[in-house]
Amino acid sequence: MDLELRHLKIVRAVAEAGSVTKAATQLGLAQPSLTAQLKRIERTLGGTLFERDRNGARPTPLGELVLTRARVLLPAVRELQEEAVRFANTYTGIPGIRIGATHGPILGGLVDRLTAAHPTAPVSTRTSWSSRELTTLVSAGRLDFALIGTCGESPPPSMEAMTWTVVGTDPVFVLLSEDHPLAGEKELELSTLADEGWALAPGDGCFTDCFAGACARAGFVPKNVYESDVATCLHLVQVGKAVALCQATFQLSAGLVMMPLTGAPLQWRHLLGWHVDSFAGRAAPTVADHARAAHGQAVQRSTRYLDWRARNPHFGAVP
Numbered sequence: 579m580d581l582e583l584r585h586l587k588i589v590r591a592v593a594e595a596g597s598v599t600k601a602a603t604q605l606g607l608a609q610p611s612l613t614a615q616l617k618r619i620e621r622t623l624g625g626t627l628f629e630r631d632r633n634g635a636r637p638t639p640l641g642e643l644v645l646t647r648a649r650v651l652l653p654a655v656r657e658l659q660e661e662a663v664r665f666a667n668t669y670t671g672i673p674g675i676r677i678g679a680t681h682g683p684i685l686g687g688l689v690d691r692l693t694a695a696h697p698t699a700p701v702s703t704r705t706s707w708s709s710r711e712l713t714t715l716v717s718a719g720r721l722d723f724a725l726i727g728t729c730g731e732s733p734p735p736s737m738e739a740m741t742w743t744v745v746g747t748d749p750v751f752v753l754l755s756e757d758h759p760l761a762g763e764k765e766l767e768l769s770t771l772a773d774e775g776w777a778l779a780p781g782d783g784c785f786t787d788c789f790a791g792a793c794a795r796a797g798f799v800p801k802n803v804y805e806s807d808v809a810t811c812l813h814l815v816q817v818g819k820a821v822a823l824c825q826a827t828f829q830l831s832a833g834l835v836m837m838p839l840t841g842a843p844l845q846w847r848h849l850l851g852w853h854v855d856s857f858a859g860r861a862a863p864t865v866a867d868h869a870r871a872a873h874g875q876a877v878q879r880s881t882r883y884l885d886w887r888a889r890n891p892h893f894g895a896v897p
Contacts, residue, residue: 579618579621579622580622581619581622581623583651583652583655585615585619585622586644586647586648586651586652587605587648587652588601588605588612588615588616588619589616589619589627589641589644589645589648590645590648590649590652591604591605592612592616592627592628592635593628593635593637593641593645596634596635596636597630597634597635598612598613598616598628598630598635616628623640623644624640625638625640626638626640626641627640627641627644628641674699674700674701674702675692675699675700675701675702675722675723675858675861675865676701676702676703676704676720676721676722676723676858677689677701677702677703677704677721677722677723677724677725678703678704678705678706678712678715678716678721678723678724678725679703679704679705679706679712679724679725679726680705680706680707680708680709680712680725680726680727680781681705681707681779681808682725682727682825682848683825683827683828683829683873683876684725684745684746684848684869684872684873684876685703685705685725685872686872687871687872687873687875687876688725688865688868688869688872689701689703690872691868691871691872692865692868695868704721707779707780707781707782708781708782709724709726709727709728709734709735709781709782709783710735710782711782712724712726713726713734713735713737713740713851714735714737716737716740716851716852716853716856717737717738717739717740717853719853719856722852722856722858722859723850723851723852723858723862723865724849724850724851724852725745725848725849725850725869726783726848726849726851727783727825727846727847727848727849728783728784728846728847728849729783729784729785729787729788729844729845729846729847730788730844730845730847731847732783732784732788732847734849734851739853739854739855740851740852740853740854741851741852741853741854741859741862742849742850742851743849743850743851743862743866744847744848744849745848745849745850745866745869745870745873746847746848746870746873746874746877747845747846747847747848748825748826748827748845748846748848748877748883749826749838749839749842749844749845749846749886749890750823750824750825750826750839750842750844750845750846751823751824751825751826751828751836751837751838751839751882751883752766752771752821752822752823752824752836752837752839753812753815753821753822753823753824753828753834753835753836753837754815754821754834754835754836754837755815755816755817755818755833755834755835756833756834756835757818758818758821758835760837761835761837763837764838765837765838765839765840765886766837766838766839766840767796767839767840768792768793768796768839768840768843769796769797769798771821772793772796772797772798773801774801774820774821775801775802775803775804775814775819775820775821776789776800776802776803776804776820776821776822776823777804777806777810777811777812777814777815777819777820777821777822778803778804778805778806778811778822778823779805779806779807779808779811780805780806780807785844785846788844789823789844792843792844795843796843802820804819804820812831812834815834816832816833816834823844824836825846826838826846826877826880826882826883826886827873827876827877827879827880827883828880829879829880836880836882836883837882838882838886842890848869848873850862850865850866850869
């Protein structure tokens with residue numbers, strides 16, 4: 579038998595009452611039942627806890643040791659329970675937050691908004707190319723939220739007890755060198771880029787398959803594909819060796835032009851996920867609101883995207 583808190587309560591009751599009979603009355607138990615429980619407790623602890631005679635029950639040295647520990651543990655557990663109940667019923671703030679994110683425009687703005695609105699809540703971040711890795715960390719309790727993206731309506735990584743909410747949906751644009759012959763167009767058919775090399779950032783989602791499918795529907799197969807880090811992809815575009823796909827909220831650097839694709843053949847859906855049973859999940863509505871606001875701010879910073887949205891109002895952040 580494992581020792582439990584109720585066993586310590588029995589030992590304490592016998593010591594305070596001075597007899598098993600009186601303790602049984604106080605605990606609402608029959609005296610034989612309490613005697614039997616006390617014997618089981620003594621067997622578990624390895625020795626006699628009380629010397630019992632017609633005058634009552636007195637703790638043995640082992641009993642005194644157990645009582646000393648019980649007088650510390652029982653009040654501490656009661657205080658913990660009371661504090662937890664008060665906290666659960668009255669806490670309305672936001673806890674410390676650990677956010678994992680893939681590359682994207684929202685994380686910086688989300689951290690900025692969270693730290694400004696909740697200055698006493700610690701916020702930490704972790705980035706990864708792998709949506710699956712981040713989702714696993716959230717499911718395991720090592721992160722509180724995952725901020726990821728999926729291609730179109732594709733589902734997020736499958737993981738037990740995860741809840742997801744949509745932060746926003748954007749079209750995927752293309753990056754060209756400012757010297758590219760097509761850089762002056764308003765938007766491009768994907769098929770006009772059939773002869774280009776393509777620079778792509780890595781990831782374990784479905785975007786590569788979605789891109790291949792969009793190219794197939796446009797009547798071509800990409801010739802040269804360079805999968806690399808963002809800095810290398812941008813360099814290849816700047817020197818005219820490739821074009822690159824990007825989120826419509828991408829912040830342009832020197833030498834680049836961002837171009838919409840006619841009909842938005844590729845779309846990117848931003849998702850925020852958390853474990854359904856986590857305490858941090860109680861803050862999910864607040865975090866999601868901040869994430870959507872951060873996405874909206876990213877949209878407002880992109881003149882090209884704002885112009886495109888004016889002509890395609892069904893895209894953008896969810897209400």
